[in-house]
Amino acid sequence: MVSVPRATHHAFSRIRYPITRRSAESNMASAKIFFKNGLKCATIRWGEGFYQISFRFNEGGISVKIIIVGGYGDIGSYVVQKLVDSPHQITVAGRNLKKARSLCSRFKGYVGALHCDVEHKSTLVGAFGNFDLVINCAGPFYKYGANVATAAIETKTHYIDVCDDADPLPKLFALDSAARRAGVTVLTGMGWNPGISNLAARLAANLLDEMDDVKIAWAAGSGDAEGKAALAHTLHGFTGQIPVLRKGKQINVPAFSEMELVEFPAPLGELPEYLFGHPEPITLPKEIDAQNIEVRGSINPSWNNRVIRIVRSLGMTGSAKRIDTTAAFIHSIQKLFSVGGVKHSGLRIDVTGRKDGQDRHLVFNMIDRIRPLTGTPCALAALMLLEGAITRRGVVAPEMCIDPVAFFDRLSDEGFKIMREGRL
Template sequence: MTTMRKNEPTRVLVTGGAGEMGAYACRILAGAEEIAQVVVADRDGEKAGKLVADIGAKATALQLDISDAEALASALADVDIVLNCAGPFYRFGREVLSAAIAAGTDYLDICDDWEPTLEMLELDEAAREAGVTAVIGMGASPGTSNLLAVLAMDECDTVEKVYTSWRASAAHFPKATEGKEFADATAAIEHWVHNCTEPIKFWRDGGLVDGYGLEEMTLTYPGVGTDPVWVCGHPEPLTLPRVRPEVRESLNVMSARRGLMEAITAIALRVRAGELDVRQASEALLRSENVAGRGAGPSPSLPSNIFAIAEGTKGGRRIRVGAQAIVQPEGNMGEMTGIPLAVAALMSARGQVAKPGVHGPEGAIDPKLFFQELAQYAEEPPSADTPVYEVVSELID
């Protein structure tokens, strides 16, 4: 089994390393003094080679198909940490994690599917026996969202409800290429449509329940106000109750302009009725009108960034707590996902993430330290005394 010592230069393998998410992580790791080697592993070896040529001498390229179990095992044998950025996780999440456990290699990924999250949590005992620390869902949401939830929950003596939220926006839709009236559906759009249309599991009444996404509810952020939000199928609701077992309700929700959510809700009903598959539904969404701008309704008043809310008690009184990062990297989905993953990997390399077993981010990562580290990759890094996150609270009548 690979044994990693604190402050020892670390070797990291990044599967899907030349992809949109993995490339950002590779760039950061290749420039960090804690890292001795970054293996950019990708099914597209040429693309991996181009990235390596751009990021420096610490990086090496490896053409790797993670469905080849023998090749994957060989790649894992010579590294201390693997960052798994190669989806889809419903096919490869458990397989890569199992291989990492067999190799004694610590593991982090950006899985944002609830199904493989449950499958990978089943490997907790095997990871603990192997001395392997595995952190699943360490991107934006899940990832930073989970750690914001910890900051909010830590203000409560007991927690009844915890919500993680992110902004859904048609501004993130792909643009049509020249000569086309509509954009082609991307994997990211299909993934979102899948989460909104297929059965999901979430945490309600103190346990896992089956349901569908897009349930509308209202959410209040202290000092900001109340807005409608819509339930999404995501990993956060499945892992957060593991650190606060008293939680009765844990949901991941989307804030958005109403027009966008009405469009996806109408399309979801057609998927559930068997009229459309996910691919067709994604294309229909991209052709929908009034999903962006003023035509979609007013912009939500809730925070535009990822945030978390906890409701519970403190000192015998009911309390609501909100948490959000106020200094962090901004930009595209690759940056917002790959950079948090890299930050967590660097913390692992320093010995700051060392808890054998399979965990959501909240189970193994110190959120206060994480957000201090994450803020250093903002466009304008903070000064020493600048707050990098906020935690605000109010009493509930």
């Protein structure tokens, strides 16, 4: 990291420094430095015998402060892992300070720990004032609503979450004007699905002239996800009425209905998929002109789905409190539900439409572990925001503010492959 001298009189500066040695590789290479609060970028450029730093100066130094709420959980800890080697200061926050400190001790260098409670906004407001970016991984999101985002806006702090429930979205998008006035980005649903699924649909929309259907299907290996919040989310998403887009109109339909067989890459194979409550049918129509959008889900092996159906029929998912109790019980015996399962999960997005007057069917497939599939997109979005690649302010979903090509390039650099089928 280059030490940047303090420049108190100029909003924009160019400084040239002589150098005596450089390699061919570094010649005209670029790097970026991120500045606190304004998230302004500086570019370092190497030339013949000098390097030049061009930057918009902002008091406060070059290290951005990031607080990760729920950072000691299954997904949050992976986001911490992905960001800990960045130049930014990372703090793990949540109700259990002991768990936060335990996670921090695993990493070299300084990772801070802080107490805050997602159910008490005053603790969030008190915590966020000293930070530049809030990353919220504290689920289940249907339970905690928009508390964390509201506190981020009040403290004028940028915000990213991995919200995978539809329930908080009306409250979140009602905060759009407040977020714009505060000058902050509130990015919701930046994980696996939603997240990767949204950007695959956005990419398809960019490639096609017209879109008809967007069908998103996920399949979780029962030996994959380990968090209790993920279990609660699954039970909740398979319960009650859920949003879909049908013939261009938002309607609610029964969850766990309209089974379809969907083919995933090995080792998952063909699985029965059921309608599932998710954010994509709510957010995608804000940006994408499709007629039908729906999300389906399933657990591998399939007998897990039969257990969920029985649990539902017994009324064990009839309220948030009952879901908590049921999820805690299943979590305590989760190894039993992993029998015959695989430690991989899959995502498939089918998009139909037209290109040059011809019918087209595009398919996007991914398979990996849920933890990296969810945590990596979130961490990448954080870096893209800090680099200035995300500029839209207000409440947004991934498809509203992220270039899908740039995102998938970076995801590929992280070792993930998204397979696309179908010709244009």
